[in-house]
Amino acid sequence: MKVTVFGIGYVGLVQAAVLAEAGHHVCCVDIDQGKIDGLKQGIIPIYEPGLEALVKKGTREGRLLFTTDAALGVGFGELQFIAVGTPPDEDGSADLKYVLAVAQTIAQHMTGYKVIINKSTVPVGTADKVSAKVAQVLAERDSSLSYAVVSNPEFLKEGAAVSDCQKPDRIVIGTQDLQAEQKMRELYAPFNRNHDKVIVMDVRSAELTKYAANCMLATKISFMNEMANLAELLGADIEAVRKGIGSDPRIGYHFIYPGCGYGGSCFPKDVQALVRTAEQVGYQPQLLQSVEAVNYRQKQKLFQFINRHFKGELAGKTIALWGLAFKPNTDDMREASSRVLMESLWAAGAKVQAFDPEAQHETQRIYGDRDDLLLVDSMEAALQGADALMICTEWQPFRAPDFSYIKEQLKDAVIVDGRNLYDPAQMKAQGFAYYGIGRGESVTTF
Numbered sequence: 001m002k003v004t005v006f007g008i009g010y011v012g013l014v015q016a017a018v019l020a021e022a023g024h025h026v027c028c029v030d031i032d033q034g035k036i037d038g039l040k041q042g043i044i045p046i047y048e049p050g051l052e053a054l055v056k057k058g059t060r061e062g063r064l065l066f067t068t069d070a071a072l073g074v075g076f077g078e079l080q081f082i083a084v085g086t087p088p089d090e091d092g093s094a095d096l097k098y099v100l101a102v103a104q105t106i107a108q109h110m111t112g113y114k115v116i117i118n119k120s121t122v123p124v125g126t127a128d129k130v131s132a133k134v135a136q137v138l139a140e141r142d143s144s145l146s147y148a149v150v151s152n153p154e155f156l157k158e159g160a161a162v163s164d165c166q167k168p169d170r171i172v173i174g175t176q177d178l179q180a181e182q183k184m185r186e187l188y189a190p191f192n193r194n195h196d197k198v199i200v201m202d203v204r205s206a207e208l209t210k211y212a213a214n215c216m217l218a219t220k221i222s223f224m225n226e227m228a229n230l231a232e233l234l235g236a237d238i239e240a241v242r243k244g245i246g247s248d249p250r251i252g253y254h255f256i257y258p259g260c261g262y263g264g265s266c267f268p269k270d271v272q273a274l275v276r277t278a279e280q281v282g283y284q285p286q287l288l289q290s291v292e293a294v295n296y297r298q299k300q301k302l303f304q305f306i307n308r309h310f311k312g313e314l315a316g317k318t319i320a321l322w323g324l325a326f327k328p329n330t331d332d333m334r335e336a337s338s339r340v341l342m343e344s345l346w347a348a349g350a351k352v353q354a355f356d357p358e359a360q361h362e363t364q365r366i367y368g369d370r371d372d373l374l375l376v377d378s379m380e381a382a383l384q385g386a387d388a389l390m391i392c393t394e395w396q397p398f399r400a401p402d403f404s405y406i407k408e409q410l411k412d413a414v415i416v417d418g419r420n421l422y423d424p425a426q427m428k429a430q431g432f433a434y435y436g437i438g439r440g441e442s443v444t445t446f
């Protein structure tokens, strides 16, 4: 099939590359000329395992095209994906200006039937707004062309985006238009072989499904972080509790890892957006508000540990920091807990010596050159001359470090571990002051 994808960000590029691999012809449209020029040469603007090879293959085989020419894009595909950003407004609602601008462009240039597919995470009711925009522009053109607007949310995880997209566990299609449903089924047929993953529903339910999924996952994390904070105060170990409750299949082991708060481009934004949506329809979403409040507090936790350890005297200290990205296998720093930590450390007069396998460049881009931030190129280099070690991201190499080397390098044998990578008893035996999240042992060191 011929498909056009507007917005070659994270979601759009992965979707386009995976559809091209499945045999479709995909035209990618973005307003960023530099990005499009780079992609034509196989330069991928984001780090995502497997993506570069797919993009290069699709381009080489002529199934993946890149352009800034929107009219060309509209003419190309019968299916038109909208995958542009929906950044939060000042009040946390999703800003739809880019989505509606694409809707307008499609309506201005279309010359035949189009299925317009919302792939961006958009508030419930957006498909109706897109539909109204298209209708308005077509009326201005005095055109009676037909179209359908479909909601088709993505559920991919950064770091595993390509495989999530290649092997989706569900394909949600929100439409009541039979012709559009048929086209969508045809599009996804290559991904729907072993058992039927397509779930067709009305547009508003599909839009809400995406928010409900992310808010449910964020709720699990905030719940566990709350339990972890309680465990600390009660002298219990959250890691034992996690295993104890995860073994109940109704609860499950997934997404119950306590830590230094959830980050990324989805959970914080989507929880806030659903809170705003609820308020707009006159409902006080108390649970969702708490999910966000718990996460906000959790992101301050690592600083509180280190500040308490050094009795409020952080000025002039150097902190080794392992992990900057909001989670492993990505270079994404959006809403990363490391940012809250670093900004608090800087405000207290400490210096940060940080290492991340992928996010150094992004950190440099965000913070620029500053005397109190040194980005180094190895775990070991981060430790040199540092007073303490702190961990924000559970990258694999951080899981089994050489503890005697760490101890030799640090001025004070203290580790603040925001991801519970180590065993508190072992850390204690090796002479470290160790602060994990919700570990009974942590409490004894206060």
Ligand code: UDX
Pocket: 154, 155, 156, 157, 158, 159, 214, 217, 221, 254, 255, 256, 257, 258, 259, 260, 261, 262, 263, 264, 265, 266, 267, 326, 327
């Ligand atoms: C998420 C959803 O998983 C995905 O389905 C949706 O489409 C987009 O949002 P992503 O933002 O890539 O994906 O990251 P995810 O792996 O879900 O992690 C989000 C955050 O939660 C990270 O900061 C992670 O460290 C944190 N997390 C996750 C926990 O603190 N504990 C957990 O148990 C799981």
